[in-house]
Amino acid sequence: xxxxxxxxxxxxxxxxxxxxxxxxxxxxxxxxxxxxxxxxxxxxxxxxxxxxxxxxxxxxxxxxxxxxxxxxxxxxxxxxxxxxxxxxxxxxxxxxxxxxxxxxxxxxxxxxxxxxxxxxxxxx
Amino acid sequence: xxxxxxxxxxxxxxxxxxxxxxxxxxxxxxxxxxxxxxxxxxxxxxxxxxxxxxxxxxxxxxxxxxxxxxxxxxxxxxxx
Numbered sequence: 001x002x003x004x005x006x007x008x009x010x011x012x013x014x015x016x017x018x019x020x021x022x023x024x025x026x027x028x029x030x031x032x033x034x035x036x037x038x039x040x041x042x043x044x045x046x047x048x049x050x051x052x053x054x055x056x057x058x059x060x061x062x063x064x065x066x067x068x069x070x071x072x073x074x075x076x077x078x079x080x081x082x083x084x085x086x087x088x089x090x091x092x093x094x095x096x097x098x099x100x101x102x103x104x105x106x107x108x109x110x111x112x113x114x115x116x117x118x119x120x121x122x123x124x
Numbered sequence: 125x126x127x128x129x130x131x132x133x134x135x136x137x138x139x140x141x142x143x144x145x146x147x148x149x150x151x152x153x154x155x156x157x158x159x160x161x162x163x164x165x166x167x168x169x170x171x172x173x174x175x176x177x178x179x180x181x182x183x184x185x186x187x188x189x190x191x192x193x194x195x196x197x198x199x200x201x202x203x204x
Contacts (some may be wrong), residue, residue: 013174013188015140015173043173044201045171045173046171049171050148050193054171055171055183055185056170056171056172056184057171058171058179058184058185059171059172059177059185059186059187060171060172060174060187060188062187063174063175063186063187063188063189064174077195
């Protein structure tokens with residue numbers, strides 16, 4: 001949760017959304033978003049709520065400095081949700097980071113590596 | 125009666141948004157109950173990730189901005 005006051009320091013708000021889907025790569029998307037949230041790189045919020053048109057989530061996405069959408073496969077449901085609402089976003093798909101759907105075991109090492117790469121790309 | 129909620133933890137911007145909302149309500153002559161919401165859990169349950177935020181009749185209208193009196197007045201017209 002970010003306060004937009006100047007008294008609260010860095011006011012850039014980055015929100016991260018993950019499509020957890022049902023496969024290992026969606027699980028990775030979720031875990032990467034949670035790691036970015038834990039590390040303070042972005043605030044994780046709810047992709048399903050954006051899809052459901054809940055006003056607080058939509059307005060937060062409109063006001064954020066950056067929305068980062070992480071999908072777990074090239075079907076890219078998260079991307080499609082943001083496009084359908086006309087919301088600006090950066091997009092990542094976990095299968096672009098050398099993990100295979102239904103094959104790669106999602107270890108902490110994989111989560112840390114993909115989170116690091118996404119964090120670097122979203123701040124480039 | 126219209127219900128207006130100002131979401132924020134009590135910072136200067138939240139107070140300014142509340143003042144602007146009260147001025148907008150007065151200028152439009154609408155009957156409205158203005159409530160301040162400072163509980164962070166309640167704010168986040170509404171999906172609001174930045175404060176201050178303005179809610180009219182349960183719908184979040186702005187997030188992370190201090191709307192002007194005129195902007196809020198326009199929102200009140202839209203809500204009627």
